[in-house]
Every structure is written in C-alpha cells, then in structure tokens.
Amino acid sequence: MRILLIEDEKGLVRTLSDLLRAQAYEVEAAADGNEGALKAMTGEFDLIILDIMLPGMSGWEVCRTIRREGGDVLILMLTARAHVTDRVSGLRLGADDYLTKPFDPSELLARVESLLRRTHREKLPPVARFRFSDVQVDFEKAQVLKAMFL
C-alpha cells in the first residue's frame, strides 16, 4: 500500500512516516500543496494524508483539484482547526475522512486501515461472484444462495 503524505511541518512528516512505515506502508512526502497535487495525480497512491494549512495551495484546493481531475484516491484530511465548518467543508470537497490535530497516532493508523480495507473490498473483481442458473456463489461472503432468495 502506498501512502502520500502532504504536510509542510517537517517534524510531523518525520514522525508520521516512521509510524506508517513501521506498519509496512510505503510512504512518500510532499512539503507543499502544488507538489502534493502533482504527485497525487500520478495515481500511484492508495491513500493521501492531506494537511489543510499548506503553503502555496491549501489542502482544500489540493482536494478539489484531485477530485475535479477525476482522481478517486482515498483522502484523509488533517486539520488543526477544530471548527465544525472546517471539517464539513473538507468532507464536502471530497475528502473521505478527517482527523483533528493533535490526534492519537493509533487512531490515525486505525482510520488508515479501515479506509484501505473498505476500498479494497469494493475494488474486488466481480468474478468473486458466480451465478449458475438459479444458484449464486459468493466467494467473498462465503455464501451460496438459491433462486428463491435472489
């Protein structure tokens, strides 16, 4: 799993990268909004951790740019502003989740995992389900259904 960390605070880049790498994620960092948006558009990342207060281009603009260009990468926003309007506008712009600084690092890990797991499941190929006449076999859910339940 590849994670892009867009954050200008060097200390946070360092500690977060160490934390995520210890969980076997591949981590790449970008120090400002423009660089971050460019890297995000390459499509090489499964998830982006995005700070809102960034030099050059704010986190909101980065998020808007990615979504406008059709990128469907997962975005987890980090905000230092606890105000509800800040969170709401982040989610409206297309972020998948948010965390308020200072966050608990284990909570960050948990959210990253849960976001990735959910998408992973959605991205499973449709071949995971087969249908023969009136019988359906679902490998993902380990279910076999007969016609009356379909």
Add this chain to the structure above:
Amino acid sequence: MLAWLFVGAVAVLLGLLGLLQYRWIGEVSLAERATMRNKLDQGLRGISQAFDAEIASAATALLPSGTASGVTGEEFTRRYLAWKNSSANQRLLRRVNRVRVVDGAPELLSLNPDRGTFQAIEWPASWGAVRRYLLTGKTPEGTRTLSELSLVLLPVPQQSSGPRDWLILEFDADYLRSTVLPDLLRAHLPASNPESGSASDWEAEMVGKDDPSVLIAGIGSDGPSWVGAHPDASIGMFSVPRGLFSPRRRRMDGNGQERERESMTSRPDWGRWLLLVRHRAGSLDAVVDRSRRLNLGVTAAVFVLLLLTMALVRFTRRAQRLAGLQMEFVAGVSHELRTPLSVVRTAAHNLAEGVIRDADEMRSYGVLIEEEIGKLTSTVEQVLKFSRLESVQSITPREPVNMNSVIDRAIAGSADALKDAGMILELHVDDHLPPVPGDAAALQQALQNLIENAVKYGRDGGWMEVCALTCEMSGGPGVEIAVKDRGQGLSAADLEMVFVPFFRGAHAIADQIHGTGLGLSLVKRTIEGHGGTVIAVSEPGIGAEFVMRIPVAPVRAR
C-alpha cells in the same frame, strides 16, 4: 476610509437638514405669529362691536323716535322696562337721567321706574364736565373727566323752539368691569388650550382713548389684570357717546337709524375708551418665541439622538470587528498550538511503541521534540506578553541599551529562520549607534519580530535588508532601524490594519502562513513604550518596509 467618507456625507447631510429645519421653524414661527395676530385682531373687533352694540341697543331702546316734546316719564318707563326685559345684561343700565335746560340752568332728573316719573336730583360732583358741556354746547377741555364716566348723553329729539332736552344713560361701571367685559374677553378670545385652567390667553385693560394714562378698568377672564406699557394690540370701544359729543354727530340728531349703524362700525381710532390686550405669557412675541424655542429644542434633541445613534452604530461595528479578529486569533493560536502538539504526540507514540529503536534516531527524536516544545513555548510567550503589555503599557527597566548589540542579537536569533528560507540578508548598520534608554530584551524581540516577519512574508523575494542609522526626531536625535523585503507586500487595506492586534493580512490567511496576528502589535507597543514610532510602507507586489524610530534622549515614563 469608506466608512469615514460615509460618516462625513451623513454629517454634511445632517448639517444641511439642520439648516433647513432651522429656517423652516423660523417660517413656521412667523406664520404662527401672523395667525395669532389675526385671531387677536378679529377677537378684538368682535369685543368692540359686541360692546358697542350692547350700549347702542340700550340707547336706541330708550330714545323715542320722532319729535318727543313732552315725552312723559311713563313713556320712558315703558321703554326702559321693555329694554330690561329683552336685554341679557339687565344690570348694565344703572340709572336713566334726563336733563332739561330751563333758563340757562340744567336741571337733572332721574327716572324712577316704580312711579313712572322723573325726580329732580343733585348734580353729582364728578359730572361737572357734562354740565358745562350742556350749558356751552362745546366739548369741554380735559375730556379726561368725561372718559372716566360711563355715561351716554343722548339729545332727545324735539322742536328747535322748545327747551333743550337730554337723556343721560348712566351705565353701571362696576358691572361693565366685572361681568360684561370679562364675558366678552372669554367669548371672543378663548384660551387656545382649555386645559390650561384659564378661560382666555389674554389679559386686558381699559384706558381713556384721549388720555391713555386714565385707567378705567383692568379686565382678565379670571379677575382684574393690568397690561402695562407694551400691549400686543388695542381697539377703540364705547363709540356711541363719542359720536354724540362731536359736532358732526349732533347734526344727525333725530336719526336713530343712522346713529346706530355708524356706532356699530368700530374702528381702532374710534370710541371713548381703548381696550389694550396682552398675552398672559408677557406678549405675543414671547409666546411665539417660546414655541419657536420649543421647536428648536425638540429638533436639536432629535439631531443629538441621531448623532448618538450613529456613534453607537459605529461603536458596535468596531466591537463586532474586534470580536471577529479575536475569533480569528483563537483559530490562529489554536493552530499554532495544535501542530507542534501533534508532532510531540506522534513522536512520543513512536518512541513508546518501539517504532524507533536505533539510538541515533532516538536522539534526533529528542531534538525534534525540543524544537516543537520551543515553538509551543514561543507562542504561549507571545500571547502572555501581549496580555501583559495590554495591562501595563510600559517598558521597564530603563537603562542605556547598546543598539548595535541589540541588532546583532536579533539577527543571530533569526539566523535559523533566515537559513531555512534561503534568503540573502543585507546589513547596513552604523557601527556607532547611540545608546537608547529602554529594555534591551524587549527591543531585541521587537526587531526579531520584524525580521521574522520579513522571512515569513518576503520569502518569495529571497532578499531582505536591515538598515540602522542615527536620525533626527521631533524631540532630538533618535535611532532608526528599517527592515525591508521584496515579498508580496501589503494592500492599502491591510496596511491600515497591520498594527491592529489579532489582525492577519488577506495574503497571510490565503497562503496559510502561521501566526497569531500579535507580532506587529507587540512591536508597536514596545516601540511606543520607548517613546518611539513604527510605520509600515508597502507597495503591493514589490515589497514591504517597516521603519522604527526610537528617541535617544531619555523619555519620562508615562
């Protein structure tokens, strides 16, 4: 700027409105004065006419028409009783007298209605002028005596050959004074405000027509009153007898119709008496003035209220803006606190969970945590310092401060930030700056704030300059220190607000540049605490320059 223009425009408008209102009130007062004067004149004419009509009706009722030689006492009694039955003012006529000039001696007779005959009576002492007039046929000198008498002298029509025969109607002066005239005043000049407790707004006085020093009666709606030297208006009264005294009127003897008609036509210069009236408030002008002053007072009060409201609105807006700035400040400060806190928290987690095991890495984590704690401390310090300066407003202690070393230390303190930003620093510092009385640490902090500001906002320009030299200030020599950058600069609107506590420029907010909005206001307070000044000059897109000047001469603590 726009707000002040608006206030100016409103003030000009208010001034204009005030002027118009002032003139309008003046016009209203004039109109009011004219109306009152008109009403007064009408009322006076009414009083005069009614009074004269009353007298005339008595005269015509009693005077027999046609030749009346040998008119008997019964005839007069009949006429007198008929008048009395028809008149509302039965007490008006006190006595009916008759004079006959027989052999050059006027004989005075008085009608006794009970017996229906005339009885001879003595001439009253005060009637001397009448007696003389009847003897000589001339209006006697000193009409004054006549004016005082409420008599009407009527020639009884007769053949020219017979003895001269006169009727003297003696009116009741007390009744005129106490009842008839006050009634007329109430009827014709009623009070404009019936609630005022007085039946008329006017006080009146009756004087002799030919000699105004002769006081006949003081008349008020509520009791006798006196007008004095400055009446608001006057009108002639008691016209009937005057006509009879004049030669012209005598030629009309025998024509009652004619006499009555003319007597009814009251003119101000007509009559034996003069009715003077004055407003209860002192004069008509006093009343008009009073209502004008009242109007002006009310208008002025309205204007003052309007101004107060405007001031209140402005004050409220200021308070709102301040509240807005403080909200921004809370958001800004919380960001300044939250970011280092999250670094420290994550670092602690990594250490505790064994993510970091390598000794070198652990050491560098320690350095990182120290740095972040340093940021936290400086933010907290700034907020605390601001609140301290807010309450104390003065700088202590005052000792000579070497400005060269202040500049050196400030630059050394900002060295890391400058290095990180990769900016070129140009220094033009006079090596022998005079010492400044003040607080070395506060001055260093102020200069460091300016330099760090230039780093934050002038990073794009890649260059900054610090100049220091001796300068002339209004109170003597001073030290001038200027910090220049080539960043984005400040818009005119931001420039105006740049020293306001909690204010953050539009560019700073848009570019998410960290800060509390307190730095420059702290600089301003520190420098002003040293008796100096600090100004900001900027051209958007070209750069900004902050110049502080501190006087060298010791300033007395405020």
